Amino acid sequence: MNTAELRQKDVAGLEAEVKSLQKAHFGLRMQKATQQLKNNATLGQTRRAIARAKTILADKQRAAVSTTKGATP
Numbered sequence: 393m394n395t396a397e398l399r400q401k402d403v404a405g406l407e408a409e410v411k412s413l414q415k416a417h418f419g420l421r422m423q424k425a426t427q428q429l430k431n432n433a434t435l436g437q438t439r440r441a442i443a444r445a446k447t448i449l450a451d452k453q454r455a456a457v458s459t460t461k462g463a464t465p
Contacts (some may be wrong), residue, residue, distance in 0.1 A: 396458040398445055399448055403449065406448060409445050410446055413438055417442060421435065
């Protein structure tokens, strides 16, 4: 999933995406440990995808906090 698709998701959707990516990464690590993983590059790709999703999630959460702080009297 690219950054444009991730930016369209809301906070709950991003959290679900991070969770699913982490689950996929865990499965890949287990495949590597049992010598079943064919393409080791997928580990790095999922790790970067997790980082990308977490970065966008943090940006959205930071933006939500800054807008609520400005709205308080």
